[in-house]
Amino acid sequence: MMRRTLPAGLRPALRQAAEAPAQQPLFIIWRTGFQRRVASMDQMLGFEVRYLTPPFAATWLKPLGYLVQAFRTARIVLARRPAVVWVQSPPSFLPHLLLALRPLAGGFRVVADCHHRVFEPPWSRVPGMVRALNRCDVVLVHNEESRPQAEALGVIPAKLRVLEDPPPTLDLPDPARPPAPEANAGADAGAGPYVLTPCSFADDEPIPVLLAAARLVPEARFLVTGSRRKAAGLGFLRDVPGNVTFTDYLPIPEFERLLGGAAAVLGLTDAEGVQLSVANEALGAHRALVLSDTRILRAMFGAAALFAANTPEDLAARLREALARRPELEAASAALKARRQRDWRVAAAAATALLD
Template identity: 25%
Template sequence: MIKKKERLIFISWTPQGRHTELFAKALSADLFFIPKNFTKTYGILLIIDYLLKTIKTCSIILKYRPTIVFVQNPPSFLPIIVVALSKIIKFKTAIDTHNGAFENPWIKIPLHKWSLKNADIVTIHNEILHQNLLSTGKFNGINFLVINSRLSDSLEVSNRNFENYFLIISSFSSDEPIQILLEGIELFLKNNSSFKFKVTGNYVRQIQIYKRFKTTKGIEFLGFIDDIYYLQLLSNAFGAISVSRRDDVQQFSLMECIGLGVPFISNLNKTNQLLFHNKMPLFELKPMDIANCISDFIKRKNELNENIYTLKSELLIKWEIDFNNLLSKLKINE
């Protein structure tokens, strides 16, 4: 627990974020989400939106006079503003950086690298990403710290009633191979009609996928759902599935599964292998391999129920070590 002699705040230019909420809670930081000011932001509206967010961010810092400010990155403008302000009124800065911040368009923002190099610490979420960034030679001089996402508290969801469905956790973003996943599920369903697959996420982002599979018996598209309903669905699922084309991303959805004690399936990549080391089934991104992996998951369910709690124990220990390292580097509670 953070002692109150330190005044920590956490700022995010997003409407919400479970990862940020859990991180801020661990830090005992006051959390401020600053959402868009307009429904659509482009052209002059984008400039005005960022200007209003900048004013709001500065007013929060000036009002609360924190000793340490954590910010979520991207968008990359937020850490630039906060690090620049820290040079004037003197406070420590920590940038909680997600994979997208190292890719276009955010990595091209002027002064972005300057903010990373001038922050007191830059947290990233898995060791594979860390290795990849260092190998490029473009991020020398940045004080990186690897810290996995904090696990959800399984006590947050009660009245669990496990049912015969898999929850497909998706946002329908371009780095999620949802069509390949659904093709594999379709193959599985040809010989297994007792399970259903509930797909979360705004499918309008890839409407052609929705049109292709909307009539497939056993597949149900839920669209965007709120956090309470999502956690209820996840905690009561027979299992969960989440996929990413990225090799160096820690999928927060899988950390939510571990926190809630729900076994899951994902695709085979370096990060998943490093974190889950054969305790959860991982598949190649091929429809037949996906179908076979789901069948294997069902056969191994009792074993996987045990494995998920072993994983939870291991990752909680790792979190505590990394988190205490973060506190030490920022001289919190000293």
């Protein structure tokens, strides 16, 4: 009769399992560094958060990188022997991995935290994706627009819960302190009102519209965070207005310092179903907020934000309005933050009740 054996590298982790039980839920994320959704939920629920950075930058090495990340995940889970594991998806094969590890680590519960891209190609085409989600104890989607997508693919409705991003509670540094010049690429937060615009330079972000709108609002400066290398590669640095600075990635304390001093925060997307992390960050910092006009953003942030069509003229008009109504909009953001945090605790309690 054949015996099932673990790879030698996993055996020490399995021996440690009985000696080091995890008291907090474990949260596994296959990405680099920091994610605001996870950090904000950690403030509310308390996790042992593990970011597993992709080991290779080259796209063609991703499959090998996934194997490395899978091995690291297995070591962590077998060593910690948690009662509950939360796993962020995509990759949409991560629930498969956790379910395979479950009988080896004490039968932990699995919470699949699913971004809307899980339910769209290519991630929705991973073999056995829906079956794996239906074997999880809880399947979370990030907004109401994702629920029907999940159900249409066959995810069991009784296991589905909507858990939006909660606004963070921020311990903001003093905005009067000048930024570190090397981190901020010459932007001076003390030189007048500025609009903070966090970007990933994804396909849904209309950066040319932002640059054209900035030309129409010369009285404000625009600090655009995110990878300068990516922005340059997409051609966004070729003709930059004088009042726009691409800051590059910033350390979290530096970003939060700029967030706390912004006259307004701007979030842009031309895609429906996207809830922008920057919107909750603006609430957390009690900042005036301007967002692209989409159904989901209006539903989530309509009590505090101003909404603009993705045209230079309308965006410029809403930004000027935000600067003029800054105290009123800052108070609205603070009020909506408190309400959304209360509502989030209720939604989280309903989701985690499925684990009982």
